[in-house]
Amino acid sequence: MQQLLLDIRPPAQPELTRFVAGRNIELMAQLQAMLDGGAAERMVYVWGAPGSGKSYLLSAWAHACRARGMAVELGGQQAAQAVIADQVDAWSAEQQRAGFAAFNRVREAGGLWLAAGNAAPVDLSVMPELKTRLGWGLVFQLHGLDDAEKRAALAQHAETLGFRLEPPVADYLLNHTARDMQSLLRMVEALDRFSLETRRPITLPLLRQLLQTQA
Known part of the structure; x- marks a missing residue:
């Protein structure tokens, strides 16, 4: 007879060490340098097809930032030591304006910024000012795994x-x-x-x- 169980285990925490880098070695090295404080560029945008692992990567990096004692803001709408913004291609006009302002504040303060979307900045359907900002830092295409x-x-x-x-x-x-x-x-x-x-x-x-x- 099948036993019905109450699954009380917490969901597995996304971890950078569990992310299989594949062809994304340069991206992973950049994210690690940002965590370690040795990155020359502290603003990164990642793009890739749905299902390529962007959301997992951003969640894992957010967890790593918190583990180092950083204040983390998820959503990209407000400034913080580390800002993680997923699915920027789906932002409303109001979110785009808030994200634009947050990006400027984070950059001026020397904070960390990691954003992701389904297309490269030049191909995003967002306001031109935000499109330009997202392309200011390093841009990486997240390649899917074989x-x-x-x-x-x-x-x-x-x-x-x-x-x-x-x-x-x-x-x-x-x-x-x-x-x-x-x-x-x-x-x-x-x-x-x-x-x-x-x-x-x-x-x-x-x-x-x-x-x-x-x-």
Whole structure:
């Protein structure tokens, strides 16, 4: 009989050390330099397709800033020691004006700024002044992971949940479920919960059964 569990574990905290850099080595080095206080440029904009990992990266960097005792502002609407602004391409006109003002204050104060969107600054549908500001610092395209890098990321996430993801299970996930990283990570978490509920080890047959229940 399936055991119903109340999952009281906190969600896995995004960590920079768990982010598989892949082709994004220069971006990761820049973010680390900003954390360590050795970066010549302290304003960074990251762009990439939905599902490329931007939100995870920004959350992980925010966590790293807080761990170093910085005051962090999420949303990009107010100034702080470290400002993290996700999905700037979806900002309303009012948010754009507030973000523009916050950017100027952060830059003048020597703070840290990390923003992300689905397109490069020049291609954003935002007010020209904000578009210019977002392009003032360093701009990086966040490259998606190849299959080998995705397997590594899934294995790392499984370790944070307390189990080892066997290669056949990871391969099946890549070949039979949505391939963006957010969906893949959610499937790993669902597989972990299903394993606990059924009191069965995480195997390929268990994954197939889970997918059948979701069909």
